[in-house]
Amino acid sequence: xxxxxxxxxxxxxxxxxxxxxxxxSIEAGEFVAVLGPSGxxxxxxxxxxxxxxxxxxxxxxxxxxxxxxxxxxxxxEHRGVGVVFQNYALWPHMSVAQNVAYGLKIxxxxxxxxxxxxxxxxxxxxxxxxxxxxxxxxxxxxxxxxALARCLAMESxxxxxxxxxxxxxxxxxxxxxxxxxxxxxxxxxTMFYITHDQSEALALADRVAVxxxxxxxxxxxxxxxxxxxxxxxxxxxxxxxxxxxAEDIRPLGQGRAAAxxxxxxIELRCTPGETARRRAKISxxxxxxxxxxxxxxxxxxxxxxxxxxxxLRAEVMAGPxxxxxxxxxxxxxxxxxxxxRISLALRDGWVIPDAAPSHPS
Amino acid sequence: MPLVQDQAARPPRAxxxxxxxxxxxxLTLALILFVGLLSIAPLAxxxxxxxxxxxxxxxxxxxxxxxxxxxxxxxxxTLWIACAATLLATAxxxxxxxxxxxxxxxxxxxxxxxxxxxLMIPPQVTALAWVQAFSPASPILGPLGLSLPPGTRHPLYSxxxxxxxxxxxxxxxxxxxxxxxxxxxxxxLVEAAHANGANAGAVTRDIILPLIRGGIFAGxxxxxVSSIGNFGIQAMLGIPARxxxxxxxxxQRLNAYGPSALNDMALLALLLALLTVLGMTLTAWLGRRGDxxxxxxxxxxxxxxxxxxxxVTALAWLYLALCLALPLSALFGTALVRGYGQPLTxxxxxxxxxxxxxxxxxxxxxxxxTSLWLTLLTVAVLIPAAVALGYVLSWRRGxxxxxxxxxxxxxxxxxxxxxxxxxxxxxxxxxxxxGTGLYGTVWVILAAYLSNFLALALRPILGGYAQIxxxxxxxxxxxxxxxFARLRxxxxxxxxxxxxxxxxxxxxxxxxxxxxxxxxxxxxxxxIGPMIIFLEEAGSSTLAAAVxxxxxxxxxxxxxxxxxxxxxxxxxxxxxxx
Numbered sequence: 011x012x013x014x015x016x017x018x019x020x021x022x023x024x025x026x027x028x029x030x031x032x033x034x035s036i037e038a039g040e041f042v043a044v045l046g047p048s049g050x051x052x053x054x055x056x057x058x059x060x061x062x063x064x065x066x067x068x069x070x071x072x073x074x075x076x077x078x079x080x081x082x083x084x085x086x087e088h089r090g091v092g093v094v095f096q097n098y099a100l101w102p103h104m105s106v107a108q109n110v111a112y113g114l115k116i117x118x119x120x121x122x123x124x125x126x127x128x129x130x131x132x133x134x135x136x137x138x139x140x141x142x143x144x145x146x147x148x149x150x151x152x153x154x155x156x157a158l159a160r161c162l163a164m165e166s167x168x169x170x171x172x173x174x175x176x177x178x179x180x181x182x183x184x185x186x187x188x189x190x191x192x193x194x195x196x197x198x199x200t201m202f203y204i205t206h207d208q209s210e211a212l213a214l215a216d217r218v219a220v221x222x223x224x225x226x227x228x229x230x231x232x233x234x235x236x237x238x239x240x241x242x243x244x245x246x247x248x249x250x251x252x253x254x255x256a257e258d259i260r261p262l263g264q265g266r267a268a269a270x271x272x273x274x275x276i277e278l279r280c281t282p283g284e285t286a287r288r289r290a291k292i293s294x295x296x297x298x299x300x301x302x303x304x305x306x307x308x309x310x311x312x313x314x315x316x317x318x319x320x321x322l323r324a325e326v327m328a329g330p331x332x333x334x335x336x337x338x339x340x341x342x343x344x345x346x347x348x349x350x351r352i353s354l355a356l357r358d359g360w361v362i363p364d365a366a367p368s369h370p371s
Numbered sequence: 372m373p374l375v376q377d378q379a380a381r382p383p384r385a386x387x388x389x390x391x392x393x394x395x396x397x398l399t400l401a402l403i404l405f406v407g408l409l410s411i412a413p414l415a416x417x418x419x420x421x422x423x424x425x426x427x428x429x430x431x432x433x434x435x436x437x438x439x440x441x442x443x444x445x446x447x448x449t450l451w452i453a454c455a456a457t458l459l460a461t462a463x464x465x466x467x468x469x470x471x472x473x474x475x476x477x478x479x480x481x482x483x484x485x486x487x488x489x490l491m492i493p494p495q496v497t498a499l500a501w502v503q504a505f506s507p508a509s510p511i512l513g514p515l516g517l518s519l520p521p522g523t524r525h526p527l528y529s530x531x532x533x534x535x536x537x538x539x540x541x542x543x544x545x546x547x548x549x550x551x552x553x554x555x556x557x558x559x560l561v562e563a564a565h566a567n568g569a570n571a572g573a574v575t576r577d578i579i580l581p582l583i584r585g586g587i588f589a590g591x592x593x594x595x596v597s598s599i600g601n602f603g604i605q606a607m608l609g610i611p612a613r614x615x616x617x618x619x620x621x622x623q624r625l626n627a628y629g630p631s632a633l634n635d636m637a638l639l640a641l642l643l644a645l646l647t648v649l650g651m652t653l654t655a656w657l658g659r660r661g662d663x664x665x666x667x668x669x670x671x672x673x674x675x676x677x678x679x680x681x682x683v684t685a686l687a688w689l690y691l692a693l694c695l696a697l698p699l700s701a702l703f704g705t706a707l708v709r710g711y712g713q714p715l716t717x718x719x720x721x722x723x724x725x726x727x728x729x730x731x732x733x734x735x736x737x738x739x740x741t742s743l744w745l746t747l748l749t750v751a752v753l754i755p756a757a758v759a760l761g762y763v764l765s766w767r768r769g770x771x772x773x774x775x776x777x778x779x780x781x782x783x784x785x786x787x788x789x790x791x792x793x794x795x796x797x798x799x800x801x802x803x804x805x806g807t808g809l810y811g812t813v814w815v816i817l818a819a820y821l822s823n824f825l826a827l828a829l830r831p832i833l834g835g836y837a838q839i840x841x842x843x844x845x846x847x848x849x850x851x852x853x854x855f856a857r858l859r860x861x862x863x864x865x866x867x868x869x870x871x872x873x874x875x876x877x878x879x880x881x882x883x884x885x886x887x888x889x890x891x892x893x894x895x896x897x898x899i900g901p902m903i904i905f906l907e908e909a910g911s912s913t914l915a916a917a918v919x920x921x922x923x924x925x926x927x928x929x930x931x932x933x934x935x936x937x938x939x940x941x942x943x944x945x946x947x948x949x
Contacts (some may be wrong), residue, residue: 063847085393086848099842103864107674112860113850327488 012073012167012200013038014059019078021054022069023181027055030224031068036217038073038167039195041201043211048219052204055221056170059202060093061086071167092161092169092199096176098153100145106156107132107141111176113164134196140298150178154186158193167191170205175210183210190214209247220244238279238294238360252294252336259287259361267361268297272308272329280361287350287364294359296337301344307353310336315346322346328354374707392753402760406775410782410823412792420796421641424634437636437642447614450646452533452616453599457654458536460594464545465587469575470687475677479683481496485691485932487947490543491926493883494603495903496919497540500698501527502607503705503916512697528612533605537598539694544597545590547946552586553579554671561672571674579672588658595650599643600786602886606904617643618788618886627790627891632795640792645784649664651784667886684847699923707918724917735902735918741813742899746881749820750874755827756821758870762858764829765836766844783826787819794819794891813896817889827880828873835869875933883922 011029014036021029028051036042044052057063059070061084069079072091077084098111107128114124135155136342145153156173161169171190175183191214194201211218212232219229220243228235228244239245240254256269256276267280269292269311276294310328313335321339324346327336338354340346422428424926436442467486471479491495505512505525526532564574581710606615610623614674621643623634676683704715706724713719728735764776782790796816798809839862847861863870885900892901899918906915933945 039887060845060849062848085395087851087853088851091849093846094848095842097840097842099840099846101847112847112852116851116856160846160850168602351641 011104014168014200014202015071016055016068017070017145018068019064019065019070021058028224029058029065032224032226033068034219034226034229036104036200039198039202040212041203041216042219043203043205043209043215043218045218050149050221051224052206052221053172056093056172056202056204060091060170061089090164090166090168092166093163094154094157094169094171094174096152096155096173098145098174100153100156102145105142105144105188106137106148109145109156110159110163113160117232120262126162131159134162135159138227150182151186152188157190158327161199162193162197166199167201168202168355169197171201174203175205175206175207187214196271212248220247220371223246228340238281239293240363242291242293242362245291245360249295250337252296253291253362254294254334256292256361257289259284259290261286269361271356272334274306274308274356276359277298278359278361281363283362284361290364291362292359293362294356296339296354298358299336299354300357301338301355302341304355304356307355308333308336309351309353312346312348312350312352314348319336322354326352326354374878387631396853397768398759398854399763399767402756402763402775403771405756406760406778406825409777409818409825412638413790413797413818414781414785416797417637417640417789417793420634421637424637433638438636438894441615441620442639442643445617445620446642448530448614448645449599449616449618449643452530452537452605453595453646454649455534455676456537456541456598457591457650458651459482459534460541460598461545461587461591462539463542464547464590464594465791467542467546468549468553469566469579470674470683472550473575473579473672473674474683475673476676476687480606482661482687482691484947486546487543487928488695488927489540489945490896491599491879492931493885493900493919493926494540495885495900496702496877496922497606498527498699499703499903501536501908502914503531503701504698506701506705506711512736514702523874525607525611529608530612530614533614534602535633536608536743538599540601541594541597543585543946544593548590549583549586549768552583556582557673558670558672561674563635574674584660585658592654592658595654596647596784596786599647600788600886602786602788602889603904606889615804617646618786621788621792622889624807630795630799631790633799636792637796640789644676646788647785653823661683664801668860680780686927687784691863693834702916702919704930705913708913711910711912724795724913726922728917729794732899732914735914736897738897738899741896742882745813745820745898746846746878749881750877751823751837752821753825753828754870756831757825757832757873758863759867761829761832761836762854762862764834766841779825779829781824783824787884788890790823792818794822811893811895813904816888816898817892817898819891820881820884823887824877829878831869831873831876832866839854839865870931879926879929879933882925 014034015135016032016036017296018031018033019029020027027259031056032051034042044055046052052064052115058078059072064083066080066231069076069078071080071091075084075090076082077318081205104112110131111124111128113125119127119180123261127278129138129141132141135158137152137155137159138151140148145156148156155173163363174190175178175186178186187210188205190201193199203211203214212235215232218232218235220227222243228240230238230240235244239248239251245251245253254271256271256278258270259267259280260269261267261280261284265279267284269276269278271292280351305371307329310326311332313327314325316323316325318339319342321341322344324338324340326336326338328336346352373740402440409488424432437446471486476482490575490676492500493787502525505527527536560578560582561574564578568769569577593857594605600618602618606619606622607618608614609619615623617639621639624632625636641671708715708719708723730736738785739898760775760779763772794815798815801808807819843861843865844857847857883900884898888898889901889904892898903918906912906918929948
């Protein structure tokens with residue numbers, strides 16, 4: 011009913027192409043996040059889905075119905091899609107209850123039924139006592155709940171969220187993330203969440219689409235994005251990933267491979283179909299490096315050590331020539347100082363597949 | 372599936388039609404029809420009549436008309452007057468803006484109100500007031516013995532007089548534009564120059580003027596357009612002074628020869644339009660040169676006048692006294708005496724002229740009522756149209772939006788008399804359905820008003836749109852609301868103050884205007900604006916003065932009224948608010 015099929019859509023403004031052959035297949039009731047830097051086209055993608063923008067190629071289906079195609083464009087008011095805008099877009103001249111009721115009023119639902127449904131929805135988001143307040147008199151969190159209630163009242167099966175937490179301070183974000191999760195569980199709606207904040211995307215979504223320069227780079231479960239990135243860009247983007255070149259890759263079977271990094275033999279994870287290669291890009295995260303006493307280790311000089319609370323972050327120049335910058339997280343009771351010589355072991359890493367397809371979905 | 376579709380299973384027929392067509396497409400279509408019929412079609416007709424009067428292009432005819440001695444003289448006069456008046460307006464307006472926006476002059480708010488006021492007074496009243504300033508009835512020059520003895524040539528009935536009045540009249544336009552630039556200027560830029568050792572003069576010359584250059588030239592462009600198309604002053608002073616300009620030439624020839632001169636006058640109107648657009652483009656181009664990008668100001672700069680504060684303030688107020696009090700008091704003086712030329716004393720004081728103007732003069736009462744309901748109808752049509760047009764211009768892209776904007780602005784920038792000629796041409800022939808032409812009826816004037824004032828109504832409304840978050844509209848769209856429901860439920864409540872300001876601006880301009888309707892008035896339909904010229908031509912100066920006084924009072928009342936809604940308005944919508 012509310013699955014979304016986006017197939018090869020193109021969108022450009024004049025000479026600049028904003029979306030290039032974007033395809034996403036989203037199941038009904040799934041929570042999907044689109045993650046990318048600003049200007050990558052993710053907001054345009056949302057606006058195409060909502061019907062605010064026309065597309066020049068490909069097509070979009072919602073619940074089996076084609077809503078956007080080069081020759082066809084269903085107006086936003088007929089799509090039955092809910093949107094939570096970045097600043098929530100609550101109508102300032104209407105009370106909370108009127109904001110929630112407006113769509114029902116437009117649909118011509120009789121007053122008594124309308125009132126009871128609005129009351130029910132407001133109780134659900136715990137805003138019943140504030141029904142007659144104006145949006146300006148609400149806190150940021152309450153405003154967000156009104157915006158969600160508006161989607162709930164319309165019984166939107168698809169809810170699009172446009173960076174709803176971008177303007178809020180860190181403390182509020184955590185609480186509001188929970189609201190979204192609860193809303194998703196309660197409504198069972200398909201959620202499409204746009205953000206540039208990866209912790210938000212990884213925490214909330216069933217699957218995350220990483221986007222850059224108008225293309226989807228990878229659409230996958232959060233843990234897969236983190237541990238099995240399919241391209242250098244994704245590897246570098248997610249979780250402070252570090253990409254280095256390793257030599258002499260030899261598959262060992264069962265998704266393991268041996269390789270040589272900075273002159274040291276290491277073992278890595280890889281795709282089951284990995285073949286022997288002379289060189290390959292590998293990715294790992296600061297937490298994958300650890301201090302070691304072993305002599306078979308990557309040697310490096312500490313250039314900077316920063317106290318980060320739970321751990322100590324060290325910036326290291328490593329390798330035979332001391333020209334490879336690495337970042338290492340070291341568990342809390344540790345003391346490092348600038349110029350200190352340390353030995354590092356790589357505990358985990360991933361061989362980035364060769365010529366990875368841009369979106370294996 | 373969305374609930375909207377379950378519930379509205381069988382909407383009424385009209386709704387179904389609306390939905391099939393798409394309410395937004397319907398709105399766009401209606402707007403294209405509105406603007407097309409009122410702006411594009413008449414101007415196209417003008418172009419056709421000017422260049423292809425008999426269906427073919429005749430270069431010899433064009434050369435003959437444009438090469439005529441009178442036309443050549445009028446063209447040169449027009450250019451010289453418009454350029455000189457623009458220079459004067461730019462100098463005065465820029466100085467006023469620097470003074471009020473940059474210094475700590477005393478009582479600035481009141482001064483700004485007084486400085487901008489002349490812009491709101493109909494130009495024919497301004498001209499009349501200045502003419503009266505040297506009459507014996509002037510309460511300022513009269514007692515001083517500086518009034519002109521009867522029989523001497525009036526100094527304002529000259530080329531210099533026209534330039535002087537047009538310059539003063541349009542100075543507020545430059546003032547407003549420059550002040551807007553100054554308010555965007557961050558104080559830190561000026562403070563940095565002071566820190567480098569520059570004094571106030573050097574800062575103004577080296578930092579401020581280069582950065583507000585865009586505002587100065589934009590204001591100058593406005594002043595040029597307004598000067599070249601100002602019928603009231605050019606006719607009131609130019610006709611008695613025998614200084615022909617293109618506008619007065621068109622007016623006089625059409626009056627003398629009637630519709631038979633239309634095709635030739637269309638050509639002159641086209642020439643005037645060309646000069647207007649050329650002047651505007653050139654000025655705007657000059658203003659765009661040089662990098663003037665600044666970060667938006669948190670706090671505009673202020674410079675202390677120090678010991679100069681008192682003399683500067685006194686000089687500023689002296690200017691207002693000269694340019695506002697002198698003519699206006701003379702206008703009231705003339706309106707209060709029995710016969711023109713009498714000094715104002717207790718013996719000659721009478722309210723007869725006001726009583727005549729208000730109650731007894733048949734023609735005046737008719738003209739006033741015509742103006743009133745025409746203006747109200749114009750406001751009633753234009754404000755909803757402008758709100759809808761503003762919606763498309765602000766929130767929709769594409770060539771339709773661009774075309775609509777260009778068309779509506781062109782009709783406003785072009786001198787009103789050109790719209791007048793275009794409207795006559797357009798409505799002269801019998802209409803297809805009615806079988807009779809509208810020429811000579813009040814409906815032509817209405818059409819001209821709608822065409823000419825659309826952009827005026829649009830400006831504050833576009834300002835209002837800029838302050839509304841577009842997501843509010845999109846959220847309503849997602850709730851299932853069509854464009855008409857959105858305009859009514861979401862846009863209009865947020866836009867109400869701007870729409871109100873637009874209504875007041877249009878009302879104030881249209882109720883007293885002269886340039887659009889002066890060619891369109893007939894014995895069957897006369898508006899109040901041109902009546903001043905007719906009365907003055909007929910020798911009823913005192914009655915004309917009384918009508919002028921009433922217009923000034925009306926304008927003041929409306930300005931006062933507007934200040935009541937003023938607090939909720941976006942900045943810069945009401946020019947007379949500091």
